[in-house]
Amino acid sequence: MNRPSVALALVHHPVLDRRGDVITTAVTNLDLHDLARTALTYGVERVYVVTPVAEQQRLAGRIIGHWSEGFGATYNPDRSQALKCLSVAETVEQALENFRSSVPGPVQPVLTAAGCRDGMSIAAARQLLRDESLFVIFGTGWGLAPEFFERGWATLEAIHGPGSSNHLPVRAAAAIILDRLLGDRDF
């Protein structure tokens, strides 16, 4: 890969619950499958499943192994190809470091938040992507914990449709953001 690329991080800790407390969410089979399939569609290099919990790291590893090497690989080769883009990481820093070591140019970490109204525009992110790779960070639960927003990292402008709410599932938000960043804009 010589051109800039995109990686995603799906963070299970530290994230918020619906009351705003910092928690650790559980890795779900479905998030991994959905993100992997969407990532493959958009040519995303790598999706990092971030959890500090050793048992959850093993669970994620078993899901990836089942579909990319085990019975699932024979049963559904497309799924196998998709799940190969998944990696498990203990922290976002570890995932970011891994992605930085795997691409030649600079890497910009970009946070996502459903409540962000004055963040980096999609137009700016698309422009950035001409020269730099993006490491786009999604929180599970009720979103990334405040500590992420104290690091000086950019936050992407939230998705707002014409509806009354933007409580998108993280699977849908990631799909829409990848389409906005990497999809054709001929309409």
Added chain:
Amino acid sequence: MNRPSVALALVHHPVLDRRGDVITTAVTNLDLHDLARTALTYGVERVYVVTPVAEQQRLAGRIIGHWSEGFGATYNPDRSQALKCLSVAETVEQALENFRSSVPGPVQPVLTAAGCRDGMSIAAARQLLRDESLFVIFGTGWGLAPEFFERGWATLEAIHGPGSSNHLPVRAAAAIILDRLLGDRDF
């Protein structure tokens, strides 16, 4: 509602399995939650859960009832609001008729298919949406059965990212299509 609107249909029969045989898929809790939340974000009028199986209709009804009226409505009011946009229908025709009776102007049914390369463009669909409501039909499993494509209904051009595959989960495909149809295009 006096302006044109959008409804979705999530079809569980007749759809294809991975070998191309016509099957009936099971209603899943997660599809309903994800589509409802995405629909609410984009101001979609209604999401029809289409299944001819009475027990599956009851299951879908129980899920909707739990979150929109039962314990779930108190526990998570946002989710309650989202799930109220869901309706159960026995067939696509029944769902389409229901949607037609609920909006003032004309309604165009539009099929979706991952393999469609020469379908209606998103630009054309956005244009159409100025004057007519759209009823966008998604298949679960490996997609809508061939019989749908013999009715003279338009098919939306498939989503193609820069990646090697477009095996998007139906939850992600619906989110991306709603964003393309109804999202701001200022980038």
